[in-house]
Amino acid sequence: MLWSKSFVQSDAYCPKQSVKLRLGHKGRSWDGFRVGSYVHDLIASGLSDDCPVPMKHTLSIEEMVSAKSLMDNFEEMGIELPDEECFIERPIYSKILKDGEAQEWLDCPAWMDRGSDEWDPGRAVGTAWRFQPDAYFLSKGGKKVTVYDWKTSWGIPSDSSLNKDIQAITYCAALCQMTGAEEAEFVWWNIRWKTGHSLSKPADEWLSLAKPIWASCWEKDRYQTKAIEMDERPGEHCGRCPYSDDCLVELPSYQKIDDASLYQYSERISALSRKVKSDLKARLKGRTSTLPVPGGTVIGPSINKYSKWKRGEKEKGMRKVLETIPDSLPLTDVFDVKGSLGDWLGRLPSELRQYIEEHIEEGSRQVLIKKEK
Numbered sequence: 001m002l003w004s005k006s007f008v009q010s011d012a013y014c015p016k017q018s019v020k021l022r023l024g025h026k027g028r029s030w031d032g033f034r035v036g037s038y039v040h041d042l043i044a045s046g047l048s049d050d051c052p053v054p055m056k057h058t059l060s061i062e063e064m065v066s067a068k069s070l071m072d073n074f075e076e077m078g079i080e081l082p083d084e085e086c087f088i089e090r091p092i093y094s095k096i097l098k099d100g101e102a103q104e105w106l107d108c109p110a111w112m113d114r115g116s117d118e119w120d121p122g123r124a125v126g127t128a129w130r131f132q133p134d135a136y137f138l139s140k141g142g143k144k145v146t147v148y149d150w151k152t153s154w155g156i157p158s159d160s161s162l163n164k165d166i167q168a169i170t171y172c173a174a175l176c177q178m179t180g181a182e183e184a185e186f187v188w189w190n191i192r193w194k195t196g197h198s199l200s201k202p203a204d205e206w207l208s209l210a211k212p213i214w215a216s217c218w219e220k221d222r223y224q225t226k227a228i229e230m231d232e233r234p235g236e237h238c239g240r241c242p243y244s245d246d247c248l249v250e251l252p253s254y255q256k257i258d259d260a261s262l263y264q265y266s267e268r269i270s271a272l273s274r275k276v277k278s279d280l281k282a283r284l285k286g287r288t289s290t291l292p293v294p295g296g297t298v299i300g301p302s303i304n305k306y307s308k309w310k311r312g313e314k315e316k317g318m319r320k321v322l323e324t325i326p327d328s329l330p331l332t333d334v335f336d337v338k339g340s341l342g343d344w345l346g347r348l349p350s351e352l353r354q355y356i357e358e359h360i361e362e363g364s365r366q367v368l369i370k371k372e373k
């Protein structure tokens with residue numbers, strides 16, 4: 001079967017979805033990537049004469065505005081690429097052998113090129129890995145290869161997650177093998193936030209990380225696809241799954257609905273939550289006795305006691321604390337005023353608290369819900 005970082009990622013979410021993608025099954029496509037895909041294509045067309053300018057008419061007005069803003073960011077970032085030994089959106093593949101060894105890295109035929117009308121991953125025989133760097137280039141002398149990847153999504157991954165990034169590992173390992181470079185650097189350019197992260201390793205380190213991934217792909221291809229199709233793992237991702245309309249997996253109905261319907265559903269739940277709270281309050285106002293609820297909360301009318309500054313004495317009290325703080329206590333610990341005055345007093349060392357007792361008094365208020373602290 002044909003594997004790529006996207007197919008490995010979808011396999012982690014749901015093996016059934018991933019195997020259907022690898023078999024080339026048609027399904028409903030998720031529209032959430034539309035702006036990102038357009039921006040990727042537009043950047044590629046600006047960097048290479050071989051990449052066509054994408055059609056803008058597929059975008060709504062709002063999506064066009066969003067794409068323009070991302071392109072403005074890209075321009076402002078001033079990312080430079082060398083003129084020579086620089087490749088844009090080049091689709092590459094290799095047959096993968098049993099031990100995770102890549103046989104030979106070659107340019108993809110049209111049916112392995114996602115951008116081609118002939119794209120059909122189901123034609124793969126044996127195990128193959130394909131990848132398509134947004135851009136990569138070699139240093140002068142060819143000792144180092146650098147890969148650029150444009151990200152347009154919201155999230156910025158942590159450094160530790162970048163270290164385990166399937167894309168960085170497999171792209172860098174493959175390019176080191178293919179070009180003979182001794183070192184590879186992967187750079188994630190986040191165009192939405194105008195920032196970049198990079199990770200550099202020697203070729204043998206990238207390869208030792210990539211080979212177990214490729215070997216696992218080879219091993220997974222030894223299993224019957226029918227058995228893998230039984231491995232359904234439902235979740236939020238079902239709403240983005242091309243096959244959710246036909247999938248009989250049992251899951252809360254909202255997880256299969258599209259993004260607009262999911263937003264409306266979440267709004268209805270919020271409105272319902274406000275209504276339930278208001279109805280509960282009305283009912284509790286009618287009670288004259290309290291009722292303990294498991295977990296320590298008491299509902300029904302009760303008195304909540306709390307500490308408060310005596311009228312006009314807050315400044316005096318605070319000054320006293322300030323004047324009597326011993327040098328050994330950090331000021332930021334003492335004046336950590338998160339929560340109520342009672343919380344602050346509870347945290348205050350007793351030797352300081354005694355100075356302000358005379359400025360504090362007990363207050364009380366009627367409450368309908370009293371939560372255990």
Ligand code: SF4
Nearest residue numbers: 014234238241244247
């Ligand atoms: S709908 Fe969910 S469980 Fe079914 S194939 Fe898609 S991702 Fe898997």
